[in-house]
Amino acid sequence: MNFGALIIGDEILSGRRSDKHLAKLIELLAARGLKLSWARYAGDDRPRLIETLRQTFATGDVVFSFGGIGATPDDHTRQSAGAALGLEIALHPEAEAEIRARFGVEITPERLQMGVFPVGSEIIPNPYNRIPGFSLSNHYFVPGFPVMAWPMVEWVLDTRYAHLHHAEDYVEQAITVWDAYEGQLIDLMREITADFPGATLFSLPTIAGEGERRSIELGMKGPAATVADAMNRIKSVVGVRGYAWDDKV
Template sequence: MAFGVLIIGDEILSGRRQDKHLPKAIELLKARGLSLSWARYCGDERPLLTEMLRQTFASGDVVFSFGGIGATPDDHTRQCAAAALGVDIALHADAEREIRARFGEEANPQRLMMGELPVGSHIIPNPYNRIPGFGIRGHWFLPGFPEMAWPMMEWVLDTQYSHLHHAQPWAEDSIAVLHTHESQLLDLMNAWQARFGVTIFSLPSLGSTTGRRHIELGAKGAPDDVTAAMAAMREDMTRHGHPWCEMAALHDAV
């Protein structure tokens, strides 16, 4: 099952705010033995957001969407989700209950607007202020505030997808190859990938005042296969005369 992330808001695209959701989503998934397949950004533009949601609903992926579920004029995510699915938007009974419990007699129509959700939604509890997010068709719509959104994402992962946690053993390992160009390693990389059934990756670094120029060369996949591939990689680097070191020793390498 693929997991995706949507980051919504003009403030991200304009640079007024820096996105913190993407790295946190990766962290929360990784802690449960899961991984992120894709991420997309979108501003607060209804036609564009509606079309993007049509595409992601059609994908069948599990999607976490951050931002745009409030009641201010620049919040369009609830309405766009409804439009993408071709359903109405209406005050959700559970969301109304949570908002009234939070605000009491001050639960005015403006605040209740945050409980107007696409028909067929179910709420995501918000431990911060009780104003819920919502889920529908494998999409989970969360606030833009990290203090609210991240515990809500954890709740979804742990209550809706616990059966997927650590379901597929996974490992990743790498070494640092020095004084070598990627083109010199392509044949070896293709051979390791075909031989061991892992994904071989190569991440060149131009170096800096705190690190040497190098290529981070590694493998990811089933743990036993990664172990075998990395053993072959280390042996082949030495045999072909490519200097290398473990990543932890990179700053000491000559």
């Protein structure tokens, strides 16, 4: 199953705020032996956001969407998600209950707007202030505030996708190969990719500055046993070819 990220907000695209969600989502997935397959950024323009969501819904992937689910005029994610699937939006009864419990006698129609979701949505509980997010067609819509969003993502991963967790069996290992160009090892990379399809090879070259040594971080990620076998092969071949290497910590 593929996991994707959709990070929404004009403030991200303009640089007024820096995105923190991408790195955190990668971390949360990796802690459970999962990985992010793709990420997209989108602004708050509603027609463009509707089209973006049509495309992401069509993938069938699990998508975490951050931002734009408030009730201010520049928040369009809830409405765009409904439009992308041809759904009406309405006040969700469970969301209404949570919001009323949060605000009590201070409830207002504007605050209840935060519980208006596409029809058929399910709520995502918000442990910070009880204003829920929502899920729809494998998409999970959470606020842009990290203090709210990240616990909500963890809740989704641990309640909806616990059966996919394999953190104890999923590892990454790499070596640093010194004084080598990627082109000199491409045949080895192709061989490893073909012989160990259950794991993923990665290669990260460095651009050496003056007085620095050229190097490549060459490694594998995937099931522990497969990675161990692949790395043994890589180390053996690299050594036979005369390259010095060190285990990457």
